[in-house]
Amino acid sequence: MRVAVIGGGIAGAELIRVAAPCPLQFTLIEPKKQVEMQALYPEYLGGVARLQDLAAPLKPFCEKVGAVHVQERALRLEGSTVICEKSQVDFDYAVVATGAAQNYFGIKGVENTFSINTLEETKKARRYVEDNYPERIMIMGSGLTGVEAASILAESMDASIYIIEARERVLPQFSPQTSDLVEKALSKKGVNILTSTQVAEVKKDCIIFTDGSSLDCDMAIWTAGIKPTPFIQSLDLPKKNGWILVDDHLNAQGNVFAMGDCAWVEIDGRLATKTGLEAERQASYLARHFRNMIKGRTFEKYSVRASTDSQVALISLGADCAVGVVGKTCIGVPTRLIYSLKSWIDKSFIKRFK
The missing domain is CATH 3.50.50.60 (FAD/NAD(P)-binding domain)
Incomplete structure (x- = not known):
């Protein structure tokens, strides 16, 4: 079964990592050479994080897990084919995970x-x-x-x-x-x-x-x-507020799925946040979903963890303070404890792909 993953950010790369090894033929379509950890950008801006903490090359990662990296920009979908800048990628299933663009209003x-x-x-x-x-x-x-x-x-x-x-x-x-x-x-x-x-x-x-x-x-x-990218805007898929509208199983339409920032994920009245936490969870869910599809098994619907009305986050406020948030409960810790935990989590994400 051929799966085209459009977008090599947190969601796209994590989907392939979690699904491997399995009898799925993954093709990752991503113009960048590397997967990047956006949560660490403020630390790099402040001179704390190092470049090697922020990114991992995609080519060796894909080779390691048996996937193919097409280093091109996806232009559009035509039936069961992704039209890229220089090539075309045929698929049985496609997963759109292209993130979002900066909104300057x-x-x-x-x-x-x-x-x-x-x-x-x-x-x-x-x-x-x-x-x-x-x-x-x-x-x-x-x-x-x-x-x-x-x-x-x-x-x-x-x-x-x-x-x-x-x-x-x-x-x-x-x-x-x-x-x-x-x-x-x-x-x-x-x-x-x-x-x-x-x-x-x-x-x-x-x-x-x-x-x-x-x-x-x-x-x-x-x-x-943020706002939907031009690629997302061009897709002939169900939308809500410009984002790809998905069902309880992150399916947008037919054989096309969507996850991460580009998707509108609203299940049981809970709207998923556009955060790294949700991107990772949605990627892991789809990896398991595809595995079950191969085995002919049904799969439970996705469960939103961090929603707009019940946020989940670790907020870094410098090296000596951080805030942990679960819903309306927030805890500020004026020590390095939560900060160090968040920094370790963010840096560990990139290490998964090295």
Whole structure:
């Protein structure tokens, strides 16, 4: 049985790793040479994590597990064929796991911002920090990436760090208790937090807000939101809010499945978060699902672990503090314990592919 996996991020690579060895013929379609751990980008930006901690080459990994790596960009699906830039990949089943794109919401001047959404963009941002020693850094967006980046930069640099959030509190997708705990921890590190503040334009040396006020800055980092990639938008599959809509077994339509950030996974009223935790769990689920299909067995539906109304996360707030979150329960630990645990988990993920 031929399975084409489109996307070699956390979900795509983990699916192949968990499924192997088995009588499935996997083809991984991914233009990058490596699988990357996005959760460690803030640590790399702050000069804590090393490049070798962030990525693992895909070619030797695929060879080890008997898969084929097609290092091309997938362009479209035609029947049971993936049309790539230079080749075509026929499949019995396809799994779409292409992640998401950065959403700039049409803000003017976003070309003047740095991003830590990909490894290459994060490396560019890190080089700028090393070469220019910016004294005023604006981080737009206060999701997990934004607050972790602000914390590590405040800890590792002699600079004024600002978080700019359009909504009324940081980490708006989490419970108010979590937001309050994280905001207090950030404030103790000297991070300036501006909530209910909307950006109108980003210039090279300042941020202009919708109320007409502005703040000077030496570096602007955009972490405020994601959207479906052009590839996802082009697919003739059921969608919800632009994301691929899947059923209880992560099936989108016919012989096409979807998982990770590109998928809208809502089961029993619980909407899965677009996080590494859910991407890994969905990948493991589909690996087991395909194994059962080979054996002619039925398989239980997927169970969402981290949902939008019951978050599960380990939030790094520098080397001396972290917050553990399960639903509305959050625990702040002002020691290296949770931070070290999260760092170990993130780095261990990449080691699986080496």
